[in-house]
Amino acid sequence: MIRYLWFDLGYTLVKTNREEAYQKALERMGVYRSGEEIAIAYHRSDKLFMREYPGVLGKDSRAFLPWYVGTLNYNLRLSLPIEEVLQAHRDIARECPMKWQAYDGAKRTLQHLRSLGYRLGLISNWDESAREVLARNGLDEELDEIVISSEVGVEKPHPDIFRMALDRGGVSASESLYIGDNYYDDVAGSQKIGMHCLLINAYGSLGIEELSYRPVIAGIEDVAAYLGHPGLPLEITG
Structure with missing residues (x-):
């Protein structure tokens, strides 16, 4: 589960x-x-x-x-x-300096997943700016654990970064699902320790034709449905 x-x-x-x-x-x-x-x-x-x-x-x-x-x-x-x-x-x-901005609905999606009872974490290959990016977009407050390669000294796909995250989260690999867009870092890395993984590819099989891996989703808004829950509720405005 x-x-x-x-x-x-x-x-x-x-x-x-x-x-x-x-x-x-x-x-x-x-x-x-x-x-x-x-x-x-x-x-x-x-x-x-x-x-x-x-x-x-x-x-x-x-x-x-x-x-x-x-x-x-x-x-x-x-x-x-x-x-x-x-x-x-x-x-x-x-x-016009480029900045990392959250996808539309990313924060609401994390909140929705939390409301469904899941704990949420981050495992990222990133430099010292990662926490600023998370805070500026209001995503840090939705995450229970944050594991960043520049802070822990190991990068995906090395299995140790995934093991560190599991230890911090107090959860087993079989109880975890990793979601990322890089098959070679995210899927291959997480599977080395027995984690389930969802691969994000916004254009179906485009660019990953050499892979037979499934499941593939278009974005994080599809995570709840993959897990058998209703999708993100419509945002009420006005």
């Missing part, structure tokens, strides 16, 4: 406005792509890096950004000078 739900952070609970920023950078270079096209290109690029270059996306972006932008442009069917694209992107970032 599942008693404890553990979440990844980036692109599970929070996201940036990177698609909008990249669209503006391209427009400054006289190129147009729709927001949906850019979102799908980012999705494909993320999944490629997760599969082929594990751990890279969590490092200093200066180490991989030109490489990533080349992949992004390939997925957008563009052939542009990388340095010019990067400069346009830097200009946009100075005018």
Whole structure:
């Protein structure tokens, strides 16, 4: 029986406005792509890096950004000078800094899951900014335990970070469900110690065609239904 739900952070609970920023950078270079096209290109690029270059996306972006932008442009069917694209992107970032923001409904979803009797935790590969991101979005107050790689000295998919979380939560692996968007960090890592896992992939099988893993959900709003409960109640406004 599942008693404890553990979440990844980036692109599970929070996201940036990177698609909008990249669209503006391209427009400054006289190129147009729709927001949906850019979102799908980012999705494909993320999944490629997760599969082929594990751990890279969590490092200093200066180490991989030109490489990533080349992949992004390939997925957008563009052939542009990388340095010019990067400069346009830097200009946009100075005018409108990108911040990690909670997905719409993320906080309400966590509250709903808590109301159903589940305890909630976080297991994330993140730097020292993780707690600020959580607090700014009001997510920290919905979590019973928070385990961050930069604080504990071990990263997913190493099983020790999952073991630490279970010890802190006082729960067994078989009573836990992990929810994250990176198969190679989240699913492979949590399964090493016997945890159940839900893989988030907003576009069905897109970008993860090489995997036969199931279950896959579109986002955390689907967690309650997966567990056999009603979904998030409609928000009453006005």
